[in-house]
Each structure stands twice: as structure tokens, then as C-alpha cells.
Amino acid sequence: MQTLGFEIIESDSTRLTVRDQNQAISFDFVVNQITVNGVQRPQRAPSMKGPSSATLTTVTAVQDALGTDMVWDESAMTIQLSSAATLFTPHH
Numbered sequence: 001m002q003t004l005g006f007e008i009i010e011s012d013s014t015r016l017t018v019r020d021q022n023q024a025i026s027f028d029f030v031v032n033q034i035t036v037n038g039v040q041r042p043q044r045a046p047s048m049k050g051p052s053s054a055t056l057t058t059v060t061a062v063q064d065a066l067g068t069d070m071v072w073d074e075s076a077m078t079i080q081l082s083s084a085a086t087l088f089t090p091h092h
Contacts, residue, residue: 001025001062013055025065029055034065041065 002008006018006025016027026035029047033040043064050056063072072078 001057004066013053016055016057027057027061027065034061036065041067 001016001018004020006020006023008016008018009024010017014028014030016029018025024037027033027047028035032043032047034043035041041064043061045058045060047055047057047061059072059074063070
């Protein structure tokens with residue numbers, strides 16, 4: 001999320017909250033919910049457990065949050081960002 005130009009506001013084992021100049025995105029790992037600017041988004045795989053009991057956000061969850069602004073091709077292992085993105089500034 002930092003690579004996309006978001007500032008991390010909150011990050012612990014229960015929640016990740018990020019924002020940029022226009023957007024706020026929250027991944028709630030306890031209730032498996034993604035919220036973008038106060039609107040709940042459909043999600044498929046919001047998190048997984050990492051080393052030392054850390055909670056990791058999945059690429060699928062980031063795609064669920066960003067919608068068509070990001071395309072994750074799991075079979076090719078590629079991430080493609082839209083140059084017409086509205087949920088982040090693509091030049092970051």
C-alpha cells in the first residue's frame with residue numbers, strides 16, 4: 001500500500017488502515033471486512049497469518065479494495081495498475 005502512495009495510519013494484527021489525499025481504506029482482520037471511504041466492499045481473502053502471529057493482507061484483498069484500479073493475475077504472478085486509477089495516484 002505504501003508503494004501505491006498510501007500512508008499507513010494503523011497497522012496491527014487486527015486492522016490495517018491506510019489513506020492518501022483522496023481515499024481511506026481499512027482492512028479489518030477480525031471481521032474479515034474491507035472498507036473504502038466508509039463503504040464496505042465485497043472481499044474474497046482478506047488476510048492470512050504470517051510469522052510471529054503477524055496478520056498479512058493478501059494481494060486478493062488489495063484487489064478487492066482497489067477494484068479495477070489493479071489487476072492481479074495469479075496464474076502469471078503479475079500485478080497491473082491502471083493508469084486511469086481513481087483509488088490511488090498511479091505515478092507514485
